[in-house]
Amino acid sequence: MPTPVKAYKTYDEQVDLLASRGMDIGDRDAAIQELQHINYYRLSGYWYAFRRQGTSGREDTFYAGTTFQDVVRLYTFDASLRTATFASLAPIELALRALIGHALGTLHECAHLEPKVLGPRASQGGSYATWIKRYKKSLADSKEDFVKHHQAKYAGTLPVWAAVEVLDWGALTYLYGFSPRHIQNDIADKFGLTAPQLESWMKSLNVVRNICAHHGRLFNKVHAIKPKLPAVGHLPEVDKARQEMNRTFGQLTLIQHMLRTLDVGRRQLLPAVLRTYPDVKLLPISHVGAPPQWAGSALWK
Incomplete structure (x- = not known):
């Protein structure tokens, strides 16, 4: 039947x-x-x-x-928000690649290929073996000129600071998690975070990035992954969105904080798009998770 x-x-x-x-x-x-x-x-x-x-x-x-x-009108707004969010995440992703690749390079030119050089997580279970297969596939599929150069001159072996450029955000997050704790801490400290907090932010924003890349919906979205946050008072501007971390506005607050601490990207882009939220009486901007007076925060001015 x-x-x-x-x-x-x-x-x-x-x-x-x-x-x-x-x-x-x-x-x-x-x-x-x-x-x-x-x-x-x-x-x-x-x-x-x-x-x-x-x-x-x-x-x-x-x-x-x-x-x-x-x-x-809400659909059109969401399309603009999705485009702005993807554009805002790009410089963060590129900066994280640079930071992780450079830091691991201080340990070994090919730290990503040497699990004994990495942290204990790389030697436990099968997650590193799964990751290395994923890395080798990305390397084989890459059409980048720098990959061809290393194939011709170095038998295809990329140093870690070049290898990070063939990783997607998810694989980069795993590499950060495999790194020794002091490497993780040095990078996380740039954001005022602990290593577990930064890793959770990277996981959260990877989901947001994938939503944007696949034309998903940010409007009225409840996100499954809630990032770990520092104690109240440590990051006051992030605290203002603490109750909205499972909503899109909370996720965007993470982006704004990272853009500001790294001093990269266009920090005015997301605030400008949020201000175009249409005047829909039945569904105010709180359906994106934005609290009252959101625009008064230093992150959003």
């Missing part, structure tokens, strides 16, 4: 369904045109919070005042 699936609906039928559930469609032709450019189910993530809250969860019907235009 074939597996049941939802019935196909034309654009007209999709619009009719939304209207029947209480959404104000406005210009019908314009709504159909938007649905031709943005998948119905992608947009559904933006009208989810407009759905009435029932005793057993969200209902199919919408709150009064829900408009198709507001849904599209």
Whole structure:
């Protein structure tokens, strides 16, 4: 017996369904045109919070005042936020590569290939063996000129300060975790963090980066990984978002702090985009996790 699936609906039928559930469609032709450019189910993530809250969860019907235009405005805002977030993460990722590669280079030119030179985590369990396979695949797949140079002159063996350039963020986080604790501490100290805290930030922001890279949703997002934070008072500006660390604004606060401490990137980019949050009465900016008076923080001015 074939597996049941939802019935196909034309654009007209999709619009009719939304209207029947209480959404104000406005210009019908314009709504159909938007649905031709943005998948119905992608947009559904933006009208989810407009759905009435029932005793057993969200209902199919919408709150009064829900408009198709507001849904599209939130989608457009989120696209801009996603682009700005990805751009803001880039200089942080590049700086972490440089810091980790340089620090490990002081131990051994190929510290990444010498688990005995790294910290105890590299010699425990199978995580390092899994990581080295992943590294070798990235190396084999790379088309970078510096990789070709090392293949021709050094039999493909990259020193650690070059090897970090073929790692993705996740693999870089693992390499940081494999590093000796004093190396981890020296790098974490640049952010006012402990080594476990920085590692947790890197893991959190890797998820955010992947959301951006795969056109995911940051608006109204609850993030599964909550970063470890220093004691209250150690980083006062980060403290202001302490209760929102599982929301997008909390994750963006980590980015703003790292940009400031590293003195890299465009720190005005994310604040500028957040200020474009559309005036949607039913869904204020708190649906990104931003607390009241968020713009008054030194990180966001």
